[in-house]
């Protein structure tokens with residue numbers, strides 16, 4: 452992914468289970484627990500809009516299940532994690548920590564990913580998406596209690612995050628074995644919009660380094676931290692990730708100046724204000740700005756800053772891809 | 782006396798739960814402060830915490846730490862306040878609506894309201910219309926506070942308002958909604974009596990609607 456300068460800037464917006472199902476006329480909830488439905492939606496969206504890569508998950512709704520977390524979908528728009536597993540330290544042992552990739556690849560769970568890998572065209576890539584240990588830990592504990600623990604019981608936070616490292620590794624390896632070209636490790640709660648940079652360094656960063664240390668040797672890793680990540684960008688660039696996926700609150704020019712020499716940047720068109728709510732002109736202007744800020748010298752992938760919402764107009768995605776191809780030429 | 786209350790306020794802002802509980806204990810033993818005075822300091826502390834979050838000085842864990850300090854202090858203060866308080870600021874039923882499980886912002890508001898002297902019945906998250914209605918009936922609540930963080934909760938919000946109307950309760954309880962999805966337009970379309978997106982304005986709206 453990193454390295455020499457390509458013919459143009461790759462365009463890989465974050466099209467996932469929120470936006471893609473409508474492209475094949477399905478509702479989100481139908482596709483959340485039906486991986487093949489989701490894979491078909493992702494492939495159809497890729498073919499329709501002609502960007503350069505799709506993002507595959509093992510099934511957004513199902514994923515907390517990796518650690519034994521019950522998930523409920525009630526004819527609902529999104530699955531809810533209705534019950535958290537960890538009431539205290541004594542429960543860490545109850546987590547179903549997968550021993551290796553074969554433990555998560557059961558029951559045909561990876562079939563949709565393999566299907567997608569087969570379905571994409573020449574020159575198009577598939578990124579596999581997995582949660583960070585910190586994000587798994589927050590999910591099994593419940594984010595509210597997890598973040599209360601930062602001061603009440605920091606030892607529990609550290610131990611729980613460490614206990615979740617194998618989950619990230621197992622899912623990541625399973626995705627790589629299923630044929631994805633690169634991994635996206637999502638660490639949304641590590642954002643400086645949620646926790647302080649000091650807490651990021653204390654609780655999230657060490658596990659990122661460990662996970663990327665192991666997985667980065669098998670496939671390039673994209674580290675995703677949404678909303679504001681400017682205060683921790685330097686640290687993110689030292690995790691071993693090949694690519695940092697950054698969101699719209701970060702100024703792309705400043706990010707490029709700070710870490711562009713070390714890592715590839717992927718970002719950062721505002722998924723809500725521009726892609727969901729903006730006009731075609733807004734989309735084009737945002738793409739032009741992004742190119743002017745980060746294209747020079749290579750090491751840039753044009754993307755939305757975060758997942759494209761379901762209600763985003765399809766024409767805006769077309770505009771993003773077209774502008775990306777037009778202004779992204781080297 | 783003034784010093785103890787001020788230090789108490791500072792301990793809440795700093796999120797020092799042990800110091801907050803100790804100072805609350807001192808306040809009780811001194812036995813001088815009126816309930817109103819104590820609530821003033823508690824509410825001021827949570828407003829300050831909210832604005833430190835808005836300005837980026839605090840992050841979510843720091844807000845939660847202060848909310849926990851409030852809860853600890855309240856356990857110590859409750860019997861004392863109960864004896865002294867002639868009138869309650871008001872009775873509130875609150876929860877996050879059906880289909881939505883965000884609870885951090887809701888819990889912070891619950892703490893801030895308790896700190897301001899309200900009796901708050903927190904129904905949790907993913908709460909059905911029926912549960913809200915029953916609780917409002919049971920408690921004769923003055924205010925119904927609905928947290929809704931995703932825009933996909935709109936049908937759930939409309940359903941609650943419609944149910945209040947069909948039960949003939951809409952005139953008796955004021956409805957306020959809030960959360961990340963809220964804008965002036967959104968609130969108008971739902972037909973609530975008020976909305977807010979931060980601690981300070983939430984407290985202001987509740988005060989103005991209950992005359993507290």
Ligand code: B12
Nearest residue numbers: 594881882883884885886928931932958959960961977978
């Ligand atoms: C943390 C978080 C989560 C966590 C929640 C964990 C938990 N225990 O709460 C998890 C990961 C589970 C989650 C899931 C989802 N989330 Co979420 N989440 C957030 C996030 C990043 C922070 C929320 C938060 O805690 N903020 C801190 C608190 C202090 O602020 P607050 O919530 O706004 O609360 C304040 C005010 O709103 C107000 N307030 C709160 N309640 C009330 C009530 C009343 C009556 C009043 C007056 C005021 C008031 O006072 C609070 C104190 O200041 C927001 C982003 C954001 N900008 O808010 C998205 C966000 C709310 N989530 C969003 C979405 C879409 C989702 C998901 C669908 C998946 C996804 N894409 O992430 C699922 C939905 C699950 C479900 N059905 O509920 C969207 C909603 C967009 C929209 N317009 O619909 C947001 C805005 C992110 C985004 N920009 O896309 N999420």
